[in-house]
Amino acid sequence: MNSKNIRALNYLYYFFIVAKQGSISKSAEQLAVTQGAISKQIVNLEQILGVQLFKRESRGVSLTQEGRILYESISPCIDVIFSAFNRIQNQEDSNVIKIICTEAVAHYWLAPITYQFSEDFPNINIHITSSNAISAEVIEAYDFGILYGNGQWDALNTFLLFQEKISPICHIDYPVEDIKTINDLMKHKLIQLDPYQWRWITWQEWMKINHSQYHPQKDTLVYNQVTLALAACTNKQGIALGWEFMVKDLVKNNILKKISQFETLTGMNDYLVNSKYKKLSSHAQIFRDWLIASIK
Missing domain, CATH: 3.40.190.10 (Periplasmic binding protein-like II)
Incomplete structure (x- = not known):
């Protein structure tokens, strides 16, 4: 990795926060730095990449096409990093089951049926993360994912949903x-x-x-x-x-x-998936068996 790419990595977190907030001022508040400091980091990143990442508007900023590609590429990686931080710091409660899927699957399918699961198992909490940038590589940070494809992922257990x-x-x-x-x-x-x-x-x-x-x-x-x-x-x-x-x-x-x-x-097809290298908790197994039974 050359020095230019290393410098770009230093600026990526600032880019991620601004893209998520849609505002330099709100990002500055979140990060406890000045707006000028954030703007400088974004300009530095744009100069390294040779493209404009944001369109500056009167009420904030919006992503350009190149900015959208970058944001969707790095979001899953940052989610994985912070999920790892949380697991290390908090030794997460095994009663919490974490699932990642696309926004459409979460909105139209998963969220509605998990209401019933919560009634059947009130002591087990379901946390759903929706991201259209989902990929097989991010599943390790979750108990389950719902992936679209042909079902051929070497590191994942799969079960056909629909x-x-x-x-x-x-x-x-x-x-x-x-x-x-x-x-x-x-x-x-x-x-x-x-x-x-x-x-x-x-x-x-x-x-x-x-x-x-x-x-x-x-x-x-x-x-x-x-x-x-x-x-x-x-x-x-x-x-x-x-x-x-x-x-x-x-x-x-x-x-x-x-x-x-x-x-x-x-x-x-869409598949329920989980990592072959991460043991499921007893509560995660209950959820998996319940979900599979509910679609038969």
């Missing part, structure tokens, strides 16, 4: 009678997920799986999170891609509907 099943979805009152083919579908307003910030399937990949080519529309609505795309659907703004585990209850409650003739299995 297959990736995707359908175009829209508001229950949105007119779809004219949609017979994918070409018909593309004539409607499609709600897109930003491919620079969304790591999973977008309309482009979905069309390819269905042997079609995606043609972007001039007035396409673009969101960086699926929660926002589904909110746009509930407001009758168009048609989005919906993952079965996310939209199941919305469809059941007649808020959204699937355009079911285009339901697609991608061949990828």
Whole structure:
């Protein structure tokens, strides 16, 4: 590692805090330093990398595309480091089960079902961390993770939770009678997920799986999170891609509907995983067995 990269590491924590806070002034308060000191660290990092990491705005700062890539890359590493600090300092209570998963899995699937687990086992606490930067490498810092992929991770035990099943979805009152083919579908307003910030399937990949080519529309609505795309659907703004585990209850409650003739299995799945090299506590084993039984 050259000296320039070593210097860059010195500035990364300041970058991480500012990115998380979205404000230099709030970051200065958290770190008990001056705003000028933080700004200098950020400028030094930008000069080393040769890119602008933040857009300076009247009410704070926001990440550039390059800044977003850096933040999503280092966040899991910093989470692992501080989790290790906590374990060493506090000898964490084995009654606490720590799980990491994506924001969508946490919001639409895991959090709702763990309410029931808490009722069944009130003496066991579930702590959920949501991060779209999740990877196999960060699982060691947690009891469990929920990972998307093909299930082939050498250092992890895996259990299939659900297959990736995707359908175009829209508001229950949105007119779809004219949609017979994918070409018909593309004539409607499609709600897109930003491919620079969304790591999973977008309309482009979905069309390819269905042997079609995606043609972007001039007035396409673009969101960086699926929660926002589904909110746009509930407001009758168009048609989005919906993952079965996310939209199941919305469809059941007649808020959204699937355009079911285009339901697609991608061949990828979501798995409950845990490290092969870290012994599960008795409470973690109870949670694992309960979760597996609940989805059968």
